[in-house]
Amino acid sequence: MGKETHAIVQGVTGSQGSYHTQLMLQYGSKIVAGVTPGKGGTIAQGIPVFDTIEEAKRRFKVDASIIFVPAPFAKDAALEAIASDLNPVVIITEGIPVKDEIQLMEIAKRKDTTIIGPNTPGIITPTECKLGIMPGHIFKPGKIGLVSRSGTLTYEIAASLTNAGLGQSTCLGIGGDPVVGLTFVDVLEMFREDPQTSAIAMIGEIGGNAEENAAEYIMNTKYPKPVAAYIAGRAAPPGKRMGHAGAIIMGKSGTAETKIDALRKAGVKIALKPGEVASHLKFK
């Protein structure tokens, strides 16, 4: 994803969709059109709105989509994007039923479509392209790849990296839901192949075992780039959802301790405070 990525916004006429379309355009992202069924023929934030993606594709070159559609309709919107061969598809929407997410991911897998999210702040290649809702000004170009399950905590850590003089190659949120399109392993694999990325900051949290899987992958593949991680939720009680649908300790699984242990064993530098991620990566 970069300067030449042409994207559409699905749900461009809603309040979130239109506000962030404006900010993405200001950042320099090539948002060529919007799609809202029923609002075709209108203009939003200076870009044309279509009823369907197919119509937008007839008028413009379109590669990717970013979705702000409300949860009950988000699956349908994403399926339209997948059927229209858009890739990646970024789903900002929070609160999508997990059954919808499971169906969606299965179809995306068959079409080889990359889904970023749902419940993600999006993806940014600093100064080139932002498909997301993050504050663009805190990111600076550089060599750190950042991958995260959260939103504002990502901004917190990105800002501290930037302040420490550590710019970023790509920052992306995989999403705070239990079922999301990308795993930490998927993103680590992308960063491994990316010549722009020389070290990785990983931000995890309680719930699931994506971090443990990442630790295993780092260990088994003798991952060639340094990784520093921060895991949120050491103080979280079991059985309670901490804001994100996916942030819940079930029984004994998904605790911050097991994640931290696994990552430490794999040679990942653990930051106990968000600000320490930058100091761990500074001397690499």
Next chain:
Amino acid sequence: MKLFEYEAKEIARQYGVPVPDGILASTPQEAKAAFEKLNQPSMIKAQVLVAGRGKAGGIKPVTNAEEAFEVSRSLLSMTIKGENVEKVLVEQRLASKHERYVSMVVDRSSRCYTILCSTDGGIDIEQVADRSPEKIIRHKIDQLIGLQDFESRIVAKQLGYSGKQMNQLASIINKLFQIVLDYDAELIESNPLIETDSGEFVAADLRILLDDNALYRHPRFLERMKTYEPDMTALEIKAREKNLAYVELDGDVGIIGNGAGLVMATLDMILDYKGKAANFCDVGGGANEERIASALKIVLANSKVKVLLINIMGGITRCDDVARAILDIQKKMGITKPMVIRLVGTNEEEGQRILTAANIPSLNSMEEAAAKAVEIASKVK
């Protein structure tokens, strides 16, 4: 959202999953009448949402009507792990030859539903996983094709059944999965699923967890959740009405922040400075005045809170707006409890200047703000 056992079994009955005969009772009189109607040795089971009611004495066998009355009277006055027992289920007691475990869960890493089962039922499945992981059978379901009969037969076979029994068990597995789909369940678990002396299968216990995000499709449960949710505190229910993610904890530092990850990180930091957080409260990514006001109301309604720590990573939001909003709310609500505010993002200098002028410690590092909040909490009597 957790369903009560009786709610789960009601659903199971509609789908033809065999469950013990049972009658719900909310008074000892009703329980006695229920026993008389069942007219056989029974179990009285406290209907609570917390796990581990068996060990806490919430399940008792009874053999006559008087006993049913007495036992249900004591259960109905019980509190199990903080949850009042409001109802009991009077249920026929079945002799079991074997206890099995069958569940269906959302498999996060494979992004599908997975059937988990084991010949060792009746005990905590995590114990089985620890002690003898080879005894856990897993079968992933392809969401586009759906669970096929032959797959259920394979699972039943792996549990050691053949012929007619295999078919029976496979049919139960199919029905359980249909419930998962129709009700948007993120978990359905029968533990134990018993094999009776005569070789029939019965879901002696059944747990269903619904996906909160899908409740808009299930208005009946959405309605129930609004009025009656015994595993949540009054403030947690109120917060949910306001669409705030709020979890009550037992410390004295009230926390408000924007973004789930950031708030979790704030809680962790309080712990590292040897303080105890009173709650988790996330107002969401973009922090607007109305949401911060609702959050303040809820967090301060907890009398244990001695100091309030607000952690806002402004991002796109302008910090001077947030600072003015906080002062405005403080004045309107007449907040007297000490506050520590950490505010960064666009226009942060201006925001901090506004707060400092109003005598509210305003810091730009999370560490300093957390340390300050813990220090104040330790001084407040």
